[in-house]
Amino acid sequence: MKILTRKPSHIIASIVIMSAILLLIFITAQARATSTTEFVAPSSDVAITEVTGIEASMAAMMTAVGQAPPAPQTDPCLHCHITGEEKGIWTPLSRWMVFGSAGLFFAFGMYRSASVWRTRSHWKPITVRTAEWVDERYQISEPLLKVLSKPVPTFALRWFYCLGGMTAFLFVIQAITGILLAFYYKPTPEAAFASIQFIENEVRFGAGIRAVHHWAANGMIIMCIAHMLRVFIMGAFKPPRELNWVTGVVLLLMTLVFGFTGYLLPWDQRAFWATTVGSEIAGAIPVIGDLALIFLRVGWDVTAETLSRFYALHVIVLPILLLVFMMMHFMMVRRQGIAKPL
């Protein structure tokens, strides 16, 4: 008796499926009954009865010139002709889909019932099976649960605690859009400008991707400074969190260098002269000024080598460094917990 007491949702679902099947049968039957197209033999047979062979076809072609072309072969399928069935693809396809999936569903149900009966245990869904299979090999569930079950203090739910996370999110945006831009960008003085014009005018969504990269870079700096001010004012840098503050300052400086190197890449007048002036300022540092200038420009002028160097810094060196420092920053937050406000 227990097998008859199903959940109401099961009953509703089976009613819906059954009515869908019945509706489909009804519709196809209707379509067959109303369809009037019968197999019609090509009318050109009648014209050619006397002559045979090549002459016959030639004559047929000659007579056909200037007239309507002969009726196309309308019935290529002998089986369909004999059974009188519809020749469209959608009717058999939908039948196979509906009855086939119903059959698979039924077969799966039989297998599942048999399995539950045989093993005397609950059925495990495929998701659970996959998770267990992976966990047997990687043994990840225990540390993962430990990480996920770490309690978050309620004071950290105020809005100004999400500024650092927003900076990290914007960095992810920058990484994704930056990779997309790097597919098309060419870091040489001859091609850089044209490649960005190509990105903006030819590449699908190129202008949007570039706009996101451009504005999210500015947003990242604003968020970074906002997060820093929050930490500064609330005193979240107090011992034992000094090193986290130091890594945070390094992250801000690296973000600024990101902006500085990225600014040259379009290789327009603004970019070129901003880099010239910027590296000149670096050259004014006492003692190591000239060294810094030559390191930035690769020589005394801003040239193709400068562009190559800034590109390498922007897409390889800085991302790796930033990721390392981000990891340190986040791991320390996780280890030490979020600083308790006053």
Add this chain to the structure above:
Amino acid sequence: MAAITPKEHEESIPFFPDHVKTEAKVVVGMMVVVLAIATIGILSPVGLGDPADPMNTPMHVKPEWYFLALYQALKYIPKTAGVVIPLIAVIIVTLWPFIDRKPDKSRKVQRIRGIIAAVGVIVFIIGTIWGEVS
């Protein structure tokens, strides 16, 4: 699940799924902003200036807005000082937690730090605006 003591439990929520849900909301909100920027960017692209020409110095050279205040200051003070002062400022900011070590006792200390931060931000904003209009 890890054992959470009752006292801890009172003042905290689980990271998963409660806090993750909150974070997901923030992420969805930011994605909306990002998609809006992308749409605006497709309609009116960021654009480019004239191609770089080392022979032709334009009249107004301006760096990005976050270097603009420093750039403006460099017009009025000697170059070496204009580089050394920001460097010292960065070093002080980096080493701030080693200077200001005592745990906060009252809101007064925080207010003082807030005033310091506000002065810094206001000076920065004034410098940026000045650099933008000049």
